[in-house]
Structures are given as structure tokens and as C-alpha cells.
Amino acid sequence: MHHRVTALIRLIAVSGVATVAAMAPAGAALAQQMGGELIVVQGSNPPSLDAMNTSSGASRNINMNVYETLYGFNENVEPIPILAEGVDISEDGLTYVFTLRQGVKFHNGDEMMASDVKASMERYRKVGATGTLLEPVANIEVTGDYEVTFTMKAPTPTFLEAFSSPRAPAVIIPEEDGAAEPGKTSLVGTGPYKITEYVPDSHVTIEKFADYSQDMDHEGMDGFGGKKTAYLDTVTFRIIPEPGAQVAALEAGEVHILEAIPAPAARRLEGNADIEIQENLQWAFGTLILNVNEAPTDNVKFREAVQVALNMEEIVGIAAEGVFELNHGWTYPNSIYNVGDIGANYYNQGDVERAKALLAEAGYNGEEFSILTDNSIPFHGRSAVVIAEQLKAAGINAVINQVDWPTALNLRMQDTGWNGWTLTMGIEPYLGPAAIVSTLTGARPHFVKNDPVLDGLYQELIAGATPEARKETFAKIQEQLYTYFGIIKLGDTGQLQATRSNVKGFKTFRFPRVYDVWLEN
Amino acid sequence: MTAEIETLPEDGGSLRRQMRKARWRAFGVFLKRLVAHRSFLIGAIILVLFSAVALFADLLAPYAPNRNNYRFILMPPSAEFWFGTDGYGRDILSRVIYGTRVSLFIGVTVVLFTGILGTLLGTLASYVSWLDALIMRGLDGLMAFPGVLLAIALASALGPSEITVIIALTVTFTPRTARVVRAGVLVVKGMQYVEAAQAVGAGHARIIFRYILANALSPLIVQLTFVFAVSIIAEAILSFLGVGPPPPAPSLGNIIADGRTYIQEAWWIAVFPGLAIAFAVLGLNLMGDGLRDIIDPRQRNHR
Incomplete structure (x- = not known):
């Protein structure tokens, strides 16, 4: 096997370590701040904000801040419960009993119940971009207000892992949207932010969801789940196709986060105190x-x-x-x-x-x-x-x-x-x-x-x-x-990302997480 | 032809010789005026240089225009790479040299097709009166679209290639050319010598080519120098937008498009092909201005 880490990666890795070391003592003293408007830049339009029926990264970037799944991956790509409390898998591997967290609110104010989960799963089977992941499931039943039971056709050891995939996530949406055609839902989810505006070729705006139900079983966020906190008032995902224009907007301070920055620009901005480069190898x-x-x-x-x-x-x-x-x-x-x-x-x-x-x-x-x-x-x-x-x-x-x-x-x-x-x-x-x-x-x-x-x-x-x-x-x-x-x-x-230095709490991931991110004045 | 010779007096041979001599003398005067006209001369020199670079690209370019070299990515201008290198490690100088060839080829082809089509349509419209409304309203329809926008729409519909650019620009520039020709022909059509030709029973073809076009085409020549200049710019625009010759073709617009991502880190990628375009267009415009001054004395600028 051939390996080759370029000088650039080494350099960034070293400076990254230095940055973390320098920030550690200061980090303890830093308090998270509420409020503010964050602007994230990505290159292309989300083909759909109906999270189930698209596997596009441009959609996932936004949707994963808005919708949640029963199970999802933690930081180490292991399935953890998010909207579920947990799951009981029978010895023979044929029955999965999901217990739901109670008191979880949708963006429309209704509480999430087992009937919403069943409706979401039935819809996912029909319009989910990776609907085949429910192929091993024979039957989905509501077995309590906060309990849903999956009956499998045959034992499938890899099911929970596949079910947790964020590729085209099997998100939970209100029962009323269960019969909606692809792309025709009310865009209501359970996440820390809710969608307020989408202007194609321009931007998507999401707003803090005041009644968000945090998962208190965790200390903080963990991958796609954990205890997530919305600090910001609004987040705007701005669509700027041209990388050069993206970098210029970041340097001018008009935007806060670039999902991807060209390596030569990252190299040039290394010494710039207003900008931090993060590597996503x-x-x-x-x-x-x-x-x-x-x-x-x-x-x-x-x-x-x-x-x-x-x-x-x-x-x-x-x-x-x-x-x-x-x-x-x-x-x-x-x-x-x-x-x-x-x-x-x-x-x-x-x-x-x-x-x-x-x-x-x-x-x-x-x-x-x-x-x-x-x-x-x-x-x-x-x-x-x-x-x-x-x-x-x-x-x-x-x-x-x-x-x-x-x-x-x-x-x-x-x-x-x-x-x-x-x-x-x-x-x-x-x-x-x-x-x-x-x-x-x-x-x-x-x-x-x-x-x-x-x-x-x-x-x-x-x-x-x-x-x-x-x-x-x-x-x-x-x-x-x-x-x-x-x-x-x-x-x-690898992918390089860039943020303004006043953006705190941002950690590179499979999508730009805007929960647990705050802006320093 | 033969009819004319038969009606000539006995010393017809010497008269024809004198006429030919007179024509050559007039051409000599015209040439002298051209050379004396400063902006025409400068423009012509620029165009000759540009054409020479395009024609002898194989001899002039220090490297193959599409050769990638991972070790020499984004090198600034140096003795080895006069214009620097791009994100693929390709030599910008070599790419610009070959890029002038693409620009020149597209420019010349568009001028040729636009000239032929414009002359044909413009002459038909003005000479055959029942066709006038039909042709001109059709061309007006095309002119209702902003020029470059129409070209972009056509090029997107036809798919990216050199031929696409030529078709798109020909369609875009033909209406304007046809108008110029039509206006010229309308003026000349009413001249006494045309009536005289009709009176002696000359055929349509003879009247059109010998008497009308020969006297109506000078504005067209001026117009075509501008079509040439605009074609070079439009080709760059279309390539820049990704509807020109597909990569890795070294068209000037493609090189600039490659450079826009790195405009702050590697300015040389976009700047040198940009200068090449500016240089060529400046030359053509100076030439066009000069030609207009000389051909149309009423608009002559005294300098």
C-alpha cells in the first residue's frame, strides 16, 4: 500500500494541534453566547428539503440540522438512539421494539407519537431515496403511544447500522405528511432548527426552534445525536457556486463558514487571524x-x-x-x-x-x-x-x-x-x-x-x-x-473548511452542524 | 461579358487596359491612405502579430498546451514558465499561444459565415421587395434578444464545442450584418448607373454583383472588423461559461475560467489570456476605425 501525506496536510495538522492547545485554557473561560445570525456557504442548491427522498449532500447539510431520526451515528459512526430511548432486539433477531422519547415536539407544536413514526416509516418505504433499507422489515406496528415494533423477514445483523444512515435519512415527520408526494411535505421536523425560507439559487434560512426537546441522556452533542443546543437565532445557508467568490465573501466577513475552501486559498489564509482553517481528512x-x-x-x-x-x-x-x-x-x-x-x-x-x-x-x-x-x-x-x-x-x-x-x-x-x-x-x-x-x-x-x-x-x-x-x-x-x-x-x-474566528464550537463533520455553534461578539 | 466586348470601339483593348490601370491607381491611393492612417496601421500590425502567433503556435509554444505536471502546480511567472503555470501544472504561455489559434479560427469563421449570410439576406431583402418584410421581421425577431444572451442560449442548447460557438455567434451577428448590407443596397439601387444597367438589359446577377454590391459593400467591411472583435470576446465569454470548446482545449475563455478560482493566489492564470484578448480586440477596433475613416470620408476623423 502506498501512503502519502502531503506537506500541506502535515502543516495544517501541526497548526491544528497548536490551535487546540492554545485554545484549551481559554476555552474553559469562554461562555457560550445566545443569539446572532450565522451564514454558512455551500456551492449548490439543495435538490429537496424533504429529507427522506434525497441523498444529496447539499440537502443533507441543511436537513440534518432540521430533522432527526430514531437512530443515528455518533461521532465514531456507531448507531445511538436519537428520537428513540432505545431498542429491544429479540434473541432470534426478528423483532425490534423501539421505545420513543416522550415530550418531543414537532416544529408545528404537536408531540411526536408512535403513529407519527409509523407514518414516517411507511412513507420512507415509498419515497425514501434509499427505501430499500426497510426491505428486511416485514411489518411496522404501533404497540403503544410511545412504542413501535418492527417485525423482520429474516435476521439482519446489519439492519440497525443501515437504518441509522444519514445518506437519505429515515427522518420522523408528522403523521399528516405521511401521504405527501416527494418534496410536498410541510417541512416540519423535530430538530433544533426549523426551516423558514427557501429561495432557490439564493439561500435557505432556518430559525431556532424554541420548544426543541433536548436529549438529556448525553452531556453534549455526539455525531448526529446527543444533547444538541441551538444558540443562534437564525442560520442562513447561502448558495454561492463560485469558489473564488466564496473565499472573497469570507475574507470580507460577509459570511461565517465555508463548507469547502480551495487548498491554495487555505494556504494563503493560514496566517490570517480572522479566519480558521479546519481539515476534514x-x-x-x-x-x-x-x-x-x-x-x-x-x-x-x-x-x-x-x-x-x-x-x-x-x-x-x-x-x-x-x-x-x-x-x-x-x-x-x-x-x-x-x-x-x-x-x-x-x-x-x-x-x-x-x-x-x-x-x-x-x-x-x-x-x-x-x-x-x-x-x-x-x-x-x-x-x-x-x-x-x-x-x-x-x-x-x-x-x-x-x-x-x-x-x-x-x-x-x-x-x-x-x-x-x-x-x-x-x-x-x-x-x-x-x-x-x-x-x-x-x-x-x-x-x-x-x-x-x-x-x-x-x-x-x-x-x-x-x-x-x-x-x-x-x-x-x-x-x-x-x-x-x-x-x-x-x-x-480530504476537504478543507474555513470559518471566521468568531465562530465557536464548530467541529468538522459529514455536514456543517450549526447546533452547539455560537458567535462571539 | 461578351456582349460588352463586341460593342466596344476598335481601340477597345487599350481602353480596357487604361481602365484597369486607373483601378490599380485608385487601389494604390487607397493603400497609401490606409498606411498613412495611424490607428489603422497600429491595428493592422497588432492583428498581423496575433495571426502570426496563432499560425506558428507549434513553433512558438515552449511546451505542449495540455501537458499536466503535478510537480509544477500554480508556479508564478519565471524564466522557465514566462506566464506561470495553472492548477494542472500546465504552461500558461503555451496555452495562451494555442488559445489565440482557437480565437482566430472562430473569429475568421464567424466573419466568413456572417459576411456571406448577411450579404445574401440583406441583398435579397432590399432587391426583391416582396421578401423585404419577411426577412427583416425575422431578423428583427432575432435582434430582440441581447446578442450574447442569444449566443449563450443557442450554445447551451447545442452542447459545448467549437462548432457550437461558431453557429451561435453566426446566428447572433448575421441580423446586424444583413441590416448594414440592406441599407447600403437600398441607397445604391436608386443610383442612375443601376438604372442605366437595367436599361441596357443587364441580368439581375450582373446588376447585383457588378453594380450594386461592388458599391455597397464598404460599410460591410467595417462592420465585419467589429464582428471579428466581438466574436473573440463572445468566444471567451461562452468558453468561460462552459459552453465553448470542452476542456482541456486551451481556448482563452477556458484558461480564464480555470484561473478564476485562484484569482487571488495565482493572478497570472487569468491575467495573461485576458491581456491577449484585450490586445486582439484593440487591434481589430483600431483597424475598423481606420477603415471607416478611409472608406467613408464624411465621418473622417482628422488626426
Whole structure:
């Protein structure tokens, strides 16, 4: 395995430690302050504020401050109860009895009851963006005012983990919204902030929910749950697509938090006392997905040629602006599912001769290799440019089709018309192996046509009773991914975030948490 | 042609020779005036330089325009990279040199197509009176949209490519060109020598090409220098907005778009292609001004 921490990461890590050390004594003396208006900047519009039916990060950024789930992940990605008190799982693994916290208020003033939970789950089955996570559940019943019972079709050891996923969260909404069409709910949740305004291409405003019911079983916030406190009066998520304009707004003090800041700008602002840079390493996997349904990428020898032709250090180094680690694996190196060197001999080769030999074997005759990419997510477009140049050097007729992000999502759903697609996977590696593999199997795998071997291994993975069993299966999966070459791992990328120095309590996470954040005068 | 020769007097050969000589002399005077006109001369020199850079890009560029180099990302201008490098480690000087080629190609093609289409439509509208309303109202409809906006809409609909930009700009600039031609033709159409040509039974084609267009086209030439300049700017705008030639094509607009993220950290990425555009457009405008002064003495600026 190749690792490479860039000087930039080291520098930021060191300065981060220094900052924390310097802040520690002062932190104790600092009192949280109520009130104020916080402005958070993100690059794209939330496609929906109906949390259930979107897995978009732009939506999650806002929704996770507004809605809550029965179970969710804590800081260490372990499921903890949030709106539930807890769950009783029967010995045979077939019954889950969720007890609800009492006195939890919705933004409309009503109390959350078991009937709301049932209605929310039934709706999630129908319109949830990852509705299949309720597939193992046969029946959902109200068994008390504050008790809901799930009956399973078969024991599913990974159910609670999948159910806690924030990808397209199974949030609890009022019973009245249970039959609402996707995107047509009243946008009412139970979270510390409530939605007050959405002007597309401009902003979303959320406001402190005065009757928010804190979870007093915790000392403070913990991941998506814990004891959350809304200190701010309002939070505005402003949509500014242009990174340069985002940085300028931060420097001018017009906004407080940038969800992502380009690394060169972060480097420049390192000495600026008004601005703090935070690193969110292990942010995403950079990938190149190949369409196995379209020539020439329908030929496995051709796909192997693409894999060995690529120099990942150059691709990810340029695309992630230096904030990256080389990693051939389909888990992060510190994951318990890390299966070691499998596939490493195919990774970061940049071997033009080997690629040319494979192309000859594949009978490649100069057919167009069309790379679908977008300019909305900088990593996507930049990695496509470098990949295309490297493939041209190996004799592949690579062309780039750069569109905007929604169009790219649309085009990649078509079975033909593209060969490669650059995609960063952020939430999937965070959730673990099953989440990654689920995107490559099922009704519509990313690489278009199903690989029966991988489909079988996925079923084996989610049925694995213990982490050890699942790891054994995952080793076979990584082996298969480096045999099938339907998706190519480019590397691990980090994300840099920036805040004004008067923003206190902000900790980088899978989404910008604005609870437990306050503004210092 | 033959009819004219037959009706000429016996010493017709020498008369034709004299006419040709007179025409050459007039052209010589015209050239002299052009060279004497300072702004035209400066503009022409700039345009020649710009064209030379575009034509000899392969010889002039120190590096391949699309070669990435991870070790040389965002390098400031230096002896090795005169204009610095971009976020991919590509040499900006080489990209700007090749970018002038894209700009020039698009500019020349648009001028050519706009000139041909504009002349055709403008002449038809003014010469064939029943077509006038039809053609001109259609063109007015197109002109109702702000120029660059129409180009953006067309380019978005057709998908990003060089051809798209050419089509979009041709459609956008043709109506204005056709108007200029139509106005010129309307004036000339009423001239006595046109009536005389009609009286001696000259055909439509002969009247249009020999008598009308030859005398009505000078405003068109001035107009086309401006179309050229605006095309270069519009190409940069469309590329900047992502509807021009797709990356990694080194079009000047693409280079500026690449640089906007780094405008504070690496100003050189956006500034040098910006200067190239300004330089080319300045040259074309100076030339256009000069041409207008010389061709249309009534508007001549004395300097």
C-alpha cells in the first residue's frame, strides 16, 4: 500500500494541534453566547428539503440540522438512539421494539407519537431515496403511544447500522405528511432548527426552534445525536457556486463558514487571524466508473488497460489540490474492514507499455472513450482532464464531456452514450463497505450492468453475522473489484473548511452542524 | 461579358487596359491612405502579430498546451514558465499561444459565415421587395434578444464545442450584418448607373454583383472588423461559461475560467489570456476605425 501525506496536510495538522492547545485554557473561560445570525456557504442548491427522498449532500447539510431520526451515528459512526430511548432486539433477531422519547415536539407544536413514526416509516418505504433499507422489515406496528415494533423477514445483523444512515435519512415527520408526494411535505421536523425560507439559487434560512426537546441522556452533542443546543437565532445557508467568490465573501466577513475552501486559498489564509482553517481528512473516495454496457469499456481487457495506464498520484494530486492520500483499498486504511494489499499491484501504475499490450489483446481500434464529468464539483472535472491526458498517452482516444452536475447525474443513468464517469463518493466510505458495494449492485449498479459475482458477494456481506465474517467477504469483494474493473479507485481526498474566528464550537463533520455553534461578539 | 466586348470601339483593348490601370491607381491611393492612417496601421500590425502567433503556435509554444505536471502546480511567472503555470501544472504561455489559434479560427469563421449570410439576406431583402418584410421581421425577431444572451442560449442548447460557438455567434451577428448590407443596397439601387444597367438589359446577377454590391459593400467591411472583435470576446465569454470548446482545449475563455478560482493566489492564470484578448480586440477596433475613416470620408476623423 502506498501512503502519502502531503506537506500541506502535515502543516495544517501541526497548526491544528497548536490551535487546540492554545485554545484549551481559554476555552474553559469562554461562555457560550445566545443569539446572532450565522451564514454558512455551500456551492449548490439543495435538490429537496424533504429529507427522506434525497441523498444529496447539499440537502443533507441543511436537513440534518432540521430533522432527526430514531437512530443515528455518533461521532465514531456507531448507531445511538436519537428520537428513540432505545431498542429491544429479540434473541432470534426478528423483532425490534423501539421505545420513543416522550415530550418531543414537532416544529408545528404537536408531540411526536408512535403513529407519527409509523407514518414516517411507511412513507420512507415509498419515497425514501434509499427505501430499500426497510426491505428486511416485514411489518411496522404501533404497540403503544410511545412504542413501535418492527417485525423482520429474516435476521439482519446489519439492519440497525443501515437504518441509522444519514445518506437519505429515515427522518420522523408528522403523521399528516405521511401521504405527501416527494418534496410536498410541510417541512416540519423535530430538530433544533426549523426551516423558514427557501429561495432557490439564493439561500435557505432556518430559525431556532424554541420548544426543541433536548436529549438529556448525553452531556453534549455526539455525531448526529446527543444533547444538541441551538444558540443562534437564525442560520442562513447561502448558495454561492463560485469558489473564488466564496473565499472573497469570507475574507470580507460577509459570511461565517465555508463548507469547502480551495487548498491554495487555505494556504494563503493560514496566517490570517480572522479566519480558521479546519481539515476534514478522509472526506471522500475519488473514483472513475466505467460503463460495462458500452464499447469499448464492455471489454474487461480494455478496462484493465485503463486501470494500469493511470498514474493516481498525478490525478488525485492535481484534482484534490494536494490534499489527498494514495490508497488502492475500498476502505480507509484505519477501518476494521481494511483488507490490505489486495489489488495494490494494479494501482498507481502509470504503465503505458502494459496498457498498450492489454489494448492490443482487447482488439482496441481507436474507438472513442467518452468521459462524463461536471464542472460543479471541482474534483470531478479536474480528475477527468488529467485522466484523459494519461489515457491519450497510452493510445486511447479519450474525450471529455463536461456538463453541469444535474445533467451528469441524468446522463449517467442512461445505459449508453458514456464510457467513464468521475465521481467522488463521500458518504458511502463513511458508512462502510456495504454502502459502497450497494452502489455497485442491485437494480442499477453505477457501472450499468450487474456483475453476478459481486451481487452474490454483496448478499453474503450484509448477511455476515460478525465483523470478522464480513471482513472475510469484503476481501473477496476487493479481489473481485480488481478483476472486473468496473470502477477504478483513484485515491482518498480530504476537504478543507474555513470559518471566521468568531465562530465557536464548530467541529468538522459529514455536514456543517450549526447546533452547539455560537458567535462571539 | 461578351456582349460588352463586341460593342466596344476598335481601340477597345487599350481602353480596357487604361481602365484597369486607373483601378490599380485608385487601389494604390487607397493603400497609401490606409498606411498613412495611424490607428489603422497600429491595428493592422497588432492583428498581423496575433495571426502570426496563432499560425506558428507549434513553433512558438515552449511546451505542449495540455501537458499536466503535478510537480509544477500554480508556479508564478519565471524564466522557465514566462506566464506561470495553472492548477494542472500546465504552461500558461503555451496555452495562451494555442488559445489565440482557437480565437482566430472562430473569429475568421464567424466573419466568413456572417459576411456571406448577411450579404445574401440583406441583398435579397432590399432587391426583391416582396421578401423585404419577411426577412427583416425575422431578423428583427432575432435582434430582440441581447446578442450574447442569444449566443449563450443557442450554445447551451447545442452542447459545448467549437462548432457550437461558431453557429451561435453566426446566428447572433448575421441580423446586424444583413441590416448594414440592406441599407447600403437600398441607397445604391436608386443610383442612375443601376438604372442605366437595367436599361441596357443587364441580368439581375450582373446588376447585383457588378453594380450594386461592388458599391455597397464598404460599410460591410467595417462592420465585419467589429464582428471579428466581438466574436473573440463572445468566444471567451461562452468558453468561460462552459459552453465553448470542452476542456482541456486551451481556448482563452477556458484558461480564464480555470484561473478564476485562484484569482487571488495565482493572478497570472487569468491575467495573461485576458491581456491577449484585450490586445486582439484593440487591434481589430483600431483597424475598423481606420477603415471607416478611409472608406467613408464624411465621418473622417482628422488626426
